[in-house]
Amino acid sequence: MRGSSLATRLFLSATAWVVVILLITGVILSSVYRNATERAFDRRLNLYLRTLIAEVATPDEPPEQQFQSLGEPLFELPLSGWYWQIVRTDEKAETKASRSLWDKKLPKLEDIGAELTPAGIRLGYVNGPEGQDLRVVERPVDLGADGKFLVSVAGDASEIFDEIRAFDYYLGGTFAALGIVLLLTTIFQVRFGLAPLKRISESIADIRSGRAERLEGQFPVEIAPLARETNALIDANREIVERARTHVGNLAHAIKTPLSVIVNEASAHTVDPFASKVLEQAFVMRDQVAHHLERARIAARVTIVGTVTEVAPAIEALRRTMEKIHRDRAVTIAVKADPQAKFRGERQDLEEMAGNLVDNACKWASSQVSIEVRAESPAEPGTGPRLRIIVDDDGRGLSAAERAQVSRRGQRLDESKPGSGLGLSIVVDLAGLYGGSLALGDAPIGGLRAELVLPGI
Template sequence: MVVAAAIWSAVALVFAGVVLTRLYNASVERSFDARLVVYQKALAGLVAATPEGDPPDVTTLGEPRFLLPLSGWYWVVRDPISREVRAMSRSLFGDVLDLGEPAHDGTVTAEYRTGPGNEELRVVSQVVEFDGGRSLDVVVAGNADEVKADMRSFSRSVFVTLAVFAAGLLFATIVQVRVGLRPLQQIGAALADIREGRADRLAGEMPSEIAPLSVELNALIDANRAVVERAQANVGNLAHALKTPLSVIVNETRSDGGPLAAKVLEQAEIMRGRIDSDLDRARAAAQRRTIGAASEVAPSLAGLAKVLRRAYPDPGVAIDIDCPPDLRVRVARSDLEEMVGNLLDNACKFGNGRVLVRARPIATGAASRAMIEIVVEDDGPGLAPELRREALARGRRLDESVPGSGLGLAIVEELVEAYGGTITLGAAGLGGLAVAVVLPRS
């Protein structure tokens, strides 16, 4: 909008400047020609009052420059047929004027000609009929420099004025566009607040042109929220409907021996694992699609550490936390605590009493999303590089001596991937395993 307005303003103002300059130039030429015509008429009157063959007395013309040599102001009386000069002003100083063909119909002509010293002259001429049947071409020329100087001065003034005016128009256009688009900027900022979890809908008064957009966006947000809530309710209902019968089946088969009971128990555990996996994935995907899902990292880490210190009192676990207090992650708090809780639980379970949790923002390129990294380290035996990928498999337990289902790391990986993050296993500085989780920053 600004560029289009600037181009149009420039074209319009240049056109206006050209038109104004040409109109002014024509006016100045008409005024100067009228002045020359007055001298030409006066000179014709003097020629008529002077006996034929005598030079007219031009001291009464009122222009002393006709008497000054090469002053730029000249007059000539010549025969229109033979072009023989009958009389000339003293200012010509014996020089001649380069004159064109006279108009024999008696009309006054005006044109630019080159005079002595290559100066530009404005020349007015007319063929005048005198008594006795004689006719003479009466020519008066004036220095065109003052006319041209006046035109150039006016042109500069016009274009300087129009340039200032153009700058003012451009500034006014920028202000107008910024003010006009401010409601869209407000909507953009409000949507960013919703995405970051600082608000749940668009608020505030909008101009009549933007108000329908705000209403439709709020309706879209409400519809999204309703869909997610229904999906979460269905997930909960499904979990209740399936897990309870499975628990009954598992309990009954455990109390009844025999190969059939063992086979049923094995398949029931497989079904329970698959149901847990699918329900976790569905819940994570639903919460990930909830607009505004965000949580603070430091309070969640502190709460998890407090719970795990109580869960492992003997011989005691030292959990150190290194996290900026204002760090936020674009993950639902329940999912964040489930991810980090599983990692901390494994670190406490397999470590030798010391756990370190570090959370920090990660520098990313301008085109990438802002991310944070949460690293959980322990001082246990760690994992060999070839076993680290295997440890993420659902239900795969690498250490059967420690109680557990083997689902922790697999659940963490599914949740992390559902939120568009990554998980990697490596060697810890404390000597054990280091699990790094990268998640989108809020």
């Protein structure tokens, strides 16, 4: 059952309990009905038994009229399944039996180990003539000087079994119908009862994907505290992110101001080797501080839940900006963007990553740069949609070793090109924080291809 939904587990658990309860109840009711049927049958047999004992105790009637008061025609029908038998157990050893018994004899319950009840009778089942199942009641009678007798009455037990079988049949049908009704009721209750949890799950998914900012709507009183606490958690997360941004900005200002003073003082004494060295290291410190502050700023921003950016407008704005920046090189930038593509993150982060890639491509391109944006479905179950941004240029391209080098922070292949060497490393770091990646390869138009993969929606 691992990995199954809560609704499935509740339904299976309820089904198991319903089946167990119905089975136990059915067995108990069947047993109670069997006992009740046997008791009713035994009362009938006991009535005949007492009548026979009365006949034995008053033998004054003529033989042809004896035992006529039973009033049961089946005792006259041969091998009908209804029999009586009177056996004298003293020295005379006489036997009288119903006409239905024909020339057969009833087995003695005493011989099969049946014990006397407190009422002085024995009860049990035996095999009668013609292999019939008989329910027998017998009683020893001591009339003193008139003799000792064993009086037995047997009835066809198929009446008991047929009654029980019919009851079990109707009981099974009734319980089957009741079980189906209970299971349908359980399905309805599970679906209806868990519907608010499903709404909360869908609302949280909307928040993560950026379609909503909070859990909205009315929830049952049992679920409302969960919705309130979830909204409070989202608000607390945003407050933490905002505080982190403020601290990062304050730290940037506190560090950059002293560095600017150092750079200005060292620039005034460039003829001094010591001042030149200080100026060189100050520039390195400034780049390093800018890089790590940028990482801290990005990490804080990535934790915001529910931010979504339209990709096509951002890329189009980036194209216009880059064409203006690099118009002296006459580089043509072609864009092919899926209008449905969306980035699960902030626009300024998308612009920073794509901007670094496009700016780098424009610096190295001979005449053209191509930007393609694709929205891709989940590659595997459990993964989300992906956004793929491909930037190609027709420059000289890079070897495998050069590709590995330019991805490291501060590494530049050509010092004549402007920049600090931090662009691609920032893209790699930022993409990694979003759960994405950057891959460099060969472009079909002859230069370098940069493939940026990011979470989509």
